[in-house]
Structures are given as structure tokens and as C-alpha cells.
Amino acid sequence: MRITGKRISESTIHRLSLYFRSLGILEKEGYVTVSSKDLAQREKLTPAQVRKDLSFFGQFGTRGLGYPVVELRQQIAEILGINRKWNVALIGIGNVGSALVSFKEFIRQGFIIKLIFDNDQRKIGSFNKGIEVHDVTNLRQMLNKHNIELVIIAVPASVAQRIVDEVVDAGVKALLSFAPTNLRVPSNVTMRTVNMAIEMEHLSFHLTNENLYYTA
Amino acid sequence: MRITGKRISESTIHRLSLYFRSLGILEKEGYVTVSSKDLAQREKLTPAQVRKDLSFFGQFGTRGLGYPVVELRQQIAEILGINRKWNVALIGIGNVGSALVSFKEFIRQGFIIKLIFDNDQRKIGSFNKGIEVHDVTNLRQMLNKHNIELVIIAVPASVAQRIVDEVVDAGVKALLSFAPTNLRVPSNVTMRTVNMAIEMEHLSFHLTNENLYYTA
DNA sequence: GCATGTGAATTCATTCACAGCT
DNA sequence: AGCTGTGAATGAATTCACATGC
Structure with a gap:
């Protein structure tokens, strides 16, 4: 990777993920090169941004000419660190946990769920x-033994902080949490948090305040 | 609501959701007032931001003095539009859909799943x-008949755009999508999109590029 | 004294615009 | 001619700092 002295923002990382997906589609569609303009259009961004x-x-x-589709996709995979496999553990096999185990996109991207944990004796x-x-x-000992690098937290809010600790x-240096509570690391x-209630609140905000610009 | 002439950013809306949650906890803990400093600390933000x-x-x-906990929480609920019930439909009752139906936080927040749809005759x-x-x-006719205002898309990527259309x-003016594909509205x-693969890619990026500041 | 509310200052992100290469 | 790569300009979001009120 090029040494740049620049700080990479979270939004840039997010967009790299978008580019990666679009490039996969372009590759399937048989494109050899793609311009920043084309790529931007597919993601509703500006060419300059890309x-x-x-x-x-x-x-x-x-x-x-533009960018070579296959090569750029491979480069972005390297940047994002998804040109390899990651050992993942899932903690909590309730509703959310079960859905994640079946999420094929994870496997395809190299996130391999090696271990599942729960505290329910029946499970x-x-x-x-x-x-x-x-x-x-x-x-703790299992995580170390299996070289788990990435953990998904899908336990109830009440026990989440203890598990995270x-x-x-x-x-472990990377966590994805589905617990609808504030966690400290x-x-x-x-740590990234997926909170579906918050997503719904965005929507209800927009429904409630149809015109985002309030007149003075 | 106060008429302001200011544009409200998505990040402000997101933080309102965070404040709402923290205020709920503060209320349970018996606090009557809270300062912007306290609230900021709980969410790792600055007092000025709050x-x-x-x-x-x-x-x-x-x-x-600060802010009155109960009252401010109520005010934020009004701003976010969660001081009322919303009629929600869920389309696609696979792994993700099933997890969502059981998500108690939704009900508690007033998002009531009235209808579930699928194309599988067995379901x-x-x-x-x-x-x-x-x-x-x-x-279409069912959404109208039941006054659905908010729809959750939990169908495979291949059919998502057709369903969205x-x-x-x-x-319907508000959609939450779990389909790992680019959708147009x-x-x-x-429309908000929850893409768990992208969240994982953020994590692998950070694991791969431990030092976010690259030296020149 | 303490903490809000808010213009002004600053920092960060995006877009412009053009030199440079194919 | 076409499109990248990138400093400079612009725009947006955050933070500062202080006047205002309890």
C-alpha cells in the first residue's frame, strides 16, 4: 500500500466497500475498464469523490482510459483486508445469531465463523x-486457541458489556455488536454497532419531518 | 417543534437516537437533570456537540442547571417521531426476517409489524x-388496506429492486433494506440499508491497517 | 458559580478545475 | 480527445469561547 500521510475517513472506507461491490458486478458484466464517472454513477457519487x-x-x-476492473477490485480487496480469510467467533445464538450463521455473504467474503458460544445449556x-x-x-481460552481475530456480539444488552470485556x-481487536446498548472498548x-432500532428511528424522523429544511 | 431554517444532518439524527437511549437509562437511574457534559461523556461526544x-x-x-431528563427524552421522542405507533410490513421471512419479527426493541419503540409477506408457498x-x-x-393492495407506512425489505438481492419498486x-415513503445490493428509490x-458484510469490511480494514495515519 | 445557547473559528470532507499522461 | 490525479476552493460538521440567564 502507498504511504500517504493522509488520514483515511470512515466514509472513505465505506465507499471502498461500495466500489468493491460495483466492480464485482462490472466484472461479471464483462467490463475491462471503468471510468470514475461510471463508477460514481452506479453509487450516486461524484467522479471526483471516487x-x-x-x-x-x-x-x-x-x-x-480509466481503471482496470479486475485489478482495481483486487487492489480494493487488499486495502479492505478481504483478500484473505478471517477467523470469526459468534457469541449468542438467538434470533440474530442464527440469522448471521446462515448469511452466505460472510463466507463468500472470507469471514469464517469458527466458533459459536452461548450460555444456554440446551444449546x-x-x-x-x-x-x-x-x-x-x-x-477466553477458546478464542485464543482458535486464533479468533474478529468477534460478533449477538447477546442481550444486559450481558453485552461483560462479554465485550x-x-x-x-x-481480540475487532468487534461487531448487535446489542442495542452502549458498549465501551x-x-x-x-467496534462497530448495528442497531436496527436506530435505523428505524431515522425513518420515522424523516416521515415525521418531511421537509428537512425548516423555513425561518 | 421550533422552526429553525437550519438543515438537520443525518449524523445529528443519529445522535438524537443515542441521546434518547442514554436519557432512558438516566431516567431509570433516577436522575432529574443532566448536563450536556454528562450526556456527552456517556456517548463519547463533546458537550458542545450535544x-x-x-x-x-x-x-x-x-x-x-442542565436538561430535565424525562422532559428532554419526551421531546426527542417527538422529534424522532417515536411518540406514536407506526404500521410496519416485513417482506421476506427468511433468516433475517425471522430475527426481526422477534426483535423486542421494535415493539417497545412503537414499530408494529402488521404484515409479513413471502413468495414461498410453504410459508x-x-x-x-x-x-x-x-x-x-x-x-400493493394489502399495504394500502392496512395503512403501512414503513416497510422492511429482507428478501434476496436478486428480487429486491422489483419488490422495492x-x-x-x-x-410507502420509508424503507429499511437488508438486501446486500444497491437499490434505487x-x-x-x-431508504436506509443495513449491510452486515460492509460492517465486517470496516473491521478487517482496521485490522489490516492498524495505524490509520500513514507517515509521509 | 454553573451550564446553556449560539455566532465565530476551526477542522474535516467534498468538489472544482486543470496539469499531465495515454 | 479522454480521463486520471491532485492541489486549491468550497462546503459541511464540529468545536471554541463567551454572553446570557438561573
Whole structure:
């Protein structure tokens, strides 16, 4: 990766994911090159935005021609760190957890759920899509033993912080949480939260305040 | 609501949701007032940010004292439009859909799933948490008949755009999509997308590029 | 004294516009 | 001619700092 001195914003990372998906489609459609203009159109962005985002990481295009579809896709995969497999553990195999285990996109992208944990004795020992459910009390040693690098938290809000602390303690540096509560992690750990209630509130806000510009 | 002439950003709306949650906890903990400093600390924001966000909608605090917890929470509920019930339809009762039906937070917040749709004959007519699964071919008339204001899309990517078009056609102005694909809606319709693969890619990016500041 | 509310200042993100290469 | 790559300009979001009121 190119050394740049620039700070990469979260929105740039997000857009790289979008480009990655569009490039996959373009590849299937047989395109060899794509211009920033085309790519921007597909994602409802500006061409300048696309070029700027990519420029943080290097020079991938050819002036007058555009970007090579297959190669750029591979480069973005490298930047995003999805040109490899990641060992993932899922904690909590309730409704959300079960849905995640079946989420094919995860596997396709190299996020391999190696371990499932729960605290429900009826679930422990059972199998879910071929993966055994383990007792959450063995969390720390199991995470280390299986070199888990990424943990998905799908437990009730009431126990989420305790689980997060254990996971962080085990040395895991990346967490995805579905618990609808505020969780704390040290600054050297990345946590992302998916909160569906908050998404719904965005929608109800927009429905309630149809005109976003309030007149003075 | 106060008429302001200011544009409300998506991030402000997001933070209002966070404040709403923190105020709920503060209320349970018995707090009567809260300062912007306290609220900011709980959400890892700055006090100025909290005050600015609230100032877009009115003056809710008392100088020298802070904000009244119960009242401010109620005010934010009004702003977000969650001081009422919304009629919701869920389209697609696969893994994700099933998880959503069981998501208690939705009910608690007033998002009432009135209708479920699917195209699988084995599912149509069955009940899920007391809600009947309907044939998706009757989508439009059913949405209108039951005054559905908000639709959750939990169908495979391949059919998502077609379903979205029908939903928009039925006059629905707010959609939450879980389909991992780019969907288009007219500009007078709000759509939010939850893409778990993209969340995972953020994490793998951070794991891969531990030091976000690249040296020149 | 304490904490809000808000213009002004600053920081961060996006877009412009054009030099440079194919 | 066409399109990238990138400093400069613009625009948006956040933070500062202080006047205002309890």
C-alpha cells in the first residue's frame, strides 16, 4: 500500500466497500475498464469523490482510459483486508445469531465463523450449520486457541458489556455488536454497532419531518 | 417543534437516537437533570456537540442547571417521531426476517409489524409470532388496506429492486433494506440499508491497517 | 458559580478545475 | 480527445469561547 500521510475517513472506507461491490458486478458484466464517472454513477457519487478516495491508496488508473476492473477490485480487496480469510467467533445464538450463521455473504467474503458460544445449556453442544455451540464460560481460552481475530456480539444488552470485556481481554481487536446498548472498548480496539432500532428511528424522523429544511 | 431554517444532518439524527437511549437509562437511574457534559461523556461526544444538536430543535435546558431528563427524552421522542405507533410490513421471512419479527426493541419503540409477506408457498398462511404470512403477489393492495407506512425489505438481492419498486408504487415513503445490493428509490422516499458484510469490511480494514495515519 | 445557547473559528470532507499522461 | 490525479476552493460538521440567564 502507498504511504500517504493522509488520514483515511470512515466514509472513505465505506465507499471502498461500495466500489468493491460495483466492480464485482462490472466484472461479471464483462467490463475491462471503468471510468470514475461510471463508477460514481452506479453509487450516486461524484467522479471526483471516487478518484479522491482511490488516490489515498495509490494510482490505479490510466489517464484517458480509466481503471482496470479486475485489478482495481483486487487492489480494493487488499486495502479492505478481504483478500484473505478471517477467523470469526459468534457469541449468542438467538434470533440474530442464527440469522448471521446462515448469511452466505460472510463466507463468500472470507469471514469464517469458527466458533459459536452461548450460555444456554440446551444449546451448548448442539450444532448450527455444522458449527458446534460452546459454553461461553470457556470464552477466553477458546478464542485464543482458535486464533479468533474478529468477534460478533449477538447477546442481550444486559450481558453485552461483560462479554465485550472478556473478548477484549482475550486480545481480540475487532468487534461487531448487535446489542442495542452502549458498549465501551479501549481505543486500540475497533467496534462497530448495528442497531436496527436506530435505523428505524431515522425513518420515522424523516416521515415525521418531511421537509428537512425548516423555513425561518 | 421550533422552526429553525437550519438543515438537520443525518449524523445529528443519529445522535438524537443515542441521546434518547442514554436519557432512558438516566431516567431509570433516577436522575432529574443532566448536563450536556454528562450526556456527552456517556456517548463519547463533546458537550458542545450535544448542545448544538439540541439547539436545532429548540431550547430544552436551563442555564446553570442542565436538561430535565424525562422532559428532554419526551421531546426527542417527538422529534424522532417515536411518540406514536407506526404500521410496519416485513417482506421476506427468511433468516433475517425471522430475527426481526422477534426483535423486542421494535415493539417497545412503537414499530408494529402488521404484515409479513413471502413468495414461498410453504410459508404463506403460516403464522410467525402471531402474524400471518401473506402472499407477496397481493403486496400493493394489502399495504394500502392496512395503512403501512414503513416497510422492511429482507428478501434476496436478486428480487429486491422489483419488490422495492412495488412498495414505492404503493405509496410507502420509508424503507429499511437488508438486501446486500444497491437499490434505487425516488428522492421523496427515504431508504436506509443495513449491510452486515460492509460492517465486517470496516473491521478487517482496521485490522489490516492498524495505524490509520500513514507517515509521509 | 454553573451550564446553556449560539455566532465565530476551526477542522474535516467534498468538489472544482486543470496539469499531465495515454 | 479522454480521463486520471491532485492541489486549491468550497462546503459541511464540529468545536471554541463567551454572553446570557438561573
